Amino acid sequence: MRALIAAATGLAVALALVITISAIGSPPGETSPKPLLTTVPKHP
Amino acid sequence: MRRKASLILLALAVFCTAMSPLMRWYAFPRLAKIPAGQYQNAVLEAKNPTLLDYGSMQSKKVPKVTVVQTLKGNVEASEQVEKSAGRDVVVWDSLSYIVGPDGKMVSQVPERYVFDAHSQAPVHPTGKYAETVDGDKVRRDGIEFKWPFLTEKRDYEYYDAQARVTRPIHYKGTRTFRGLKVYYFEQTIPWMKVPLPKTMPVKGITPESVAKTGTTRWYTTVRKFWVEPVTGAPVYGEEIQHNELRGGTLLGGRDKVTVFAGHVKMREDYIRSTVDLVKSNRVLVVLLTSTLPWGFLILGLLLLALSLWLEARSRRPGEPEAAPEHEPQPVSA
Numbered sequence: 236m237r238a239l240i241a242a243a244t245g246l247a248v249a250l251a252l253v254i255t256i257s258a259i260g261s262p263p264g265e266t267s268p269k270p271l272l273t274t275v276p277k278h279p
Numbered sequence: 280m281r282r283k284a285s286l287i288l289l290a291l292a293v294f295c296t297a298m299s300p301l302m303r304w305y306a307f308p309r310l311a312k313i314p315a316g317q318y319q320n321a322v323l324e325a326k327n328p329t330l331l332d333y334g335s336m337q338s339k340k341v342p343k344v345t346v347v348q349t350l351k352g353n354v355e356a357s358e359q360v361e362k363s364a365g366r367d368v369v370v371w372d373s374l375s376y377i378v379g380p381d382g383k384m385v386s387q388v389p390e391r392y393v394f395d396a397h398s399q400a401p402v403h404p405t406g407k408y409a410e411t412v413d414g415d416k417v418r419r420d421g422i423e424f425k426w427p428f429l430t431e432k433r434d435y436e437y438y439d440a441q442a443r444v445t446r447p448i449h450y451k452g453t454r455t456f457r458g459l460k461v462y463y464f465e466q467t468i469p470w471m472k473v474p475l476p477k478t479m480p481v482k483g484i485t486p487e488s489v490a491k492t493g494t495t496r497w498y499t500t501v502r503k504f505w506v507e508p509v510t511g512a513p514v515y516g517e518e519i520q521h522n523e524l525r526g527g528t529l530l531g532g533r534d535k536v537t538v539f540a541g542h543v544k545m546r547e548d549y550i551r552s553t554v555d556l557v558k559s560n561r562v563l564v565v566l567l568t569s570t571l572p573w574g575f576l577i578l579g580l581l582l583l584a585l586s587l588w589l590e591a592r593s594r595r596p597g598e599p600e601a602a603p604e605h606e607p608q609p610v611s612a
Binding site: 238253260264269272273274 | 286287289290291292293294295297298301302305306309310312314315316317318320322345347349351352353354355357358367372373374376378382384387389548549551552
């Protein structure tokens with residue numbers, strides 16, 4: 236019984252962690268202030 | 280004590296073993312996405328191409344034509360489209376700006392490309408944020424600029440902005456490019472009648488004025504991409520393109536005139552910078568799809584083995600720590 240509880244705890248923590256990280260995701264950021272280029276840049 | 284340790288190890292073993300598939304098949308598809316605010320540019324050059332001089336309407340060889348391509352993620356537009364689409368969306372405003380040997384503009388084609396941030400599947404918003412090419416609303420039924428994460432060895436549907444059609448781009452094999460394993464793709468667009476660009480290089484000449492003469496523009500291209508399969512990012516691209524004006528009164532009795540004919544290749548410094556960028560992005564994707572899932576699985580199995588070993592030792596008779604949890608019962612004869 237104690238083994239089952241230990242295994243269930245491990246599984247629950249893994250599920251909670253992955254679901255939380257996936258739900259948080261990454262921030263969208265901002266639109267770059269740089270323009271669409273109309274001259275040939277000298278370097279990247 | 281050993282019993283408690285084996286239970287803790289068992290919980291950790293299950294945690295790690297569960298993290299392996301969860302990371303690969305739950306977290307990765309949700310976490311791997313194109314950032315909405317990405318900004319990127321590339322420079323491509325055609326050496327010794329044929330270019331039409333609109334002043335004299337004569338085609339001639341020129342030393343070089345340069346294509347400056349900019350992709351700019353429009354975060355505000357993507358947030359608006361996401362509200363109706365109900366999924367993560369990227370809106371790229373792009374500009375292909377073509378510069379002649381004298382540094383003057385030859386042509387420019389602005390585009391708006393809207394796609395799913397995870398799968399790169401095209402999204403078709405309407406109204407203000409509709410996808411466009413050169414100001415005209417279009418519908419893309421394939422990818423453009425980038426392949427999906429974990430690109431497969433198969434043909435994809437690819438959108439051609441000049442012809443405004445979606446056609447297959449064929450997988451032609453696996454190659455090594457600058458130390459990276461890449462998939463090589465090739466697409467041929469046969470001769471097609473295409474719209475004239477809205478911005479022409481000579482003042483006074485407009486698509487409408489050309490159309491009145493009965494002259495039409497025709498185009499064919501062979502498009503080549505070397506795609507890094509983990510990120511789906513092209514690390515190199517080439518295009519062998521031909522543009523012609525055909526028929527009508529504008530050509531002075533000639534059947535056709537070449538507008539542009541050349542082999543466009545990515546400039547060397549941009550190849551290096553793209554390869555470096557893809558190499559660094561690749562590390563993150565590999566971490567989520569391979570390193571972490573396999574690492575967790577191996578660690579989970581090791582912890583499970585350790586837990587079982589401790590448990591077995593705790594039950595071995597004659598060891599002080601392995602004392603039974605309950606008092607031994609007398610056996611009746």
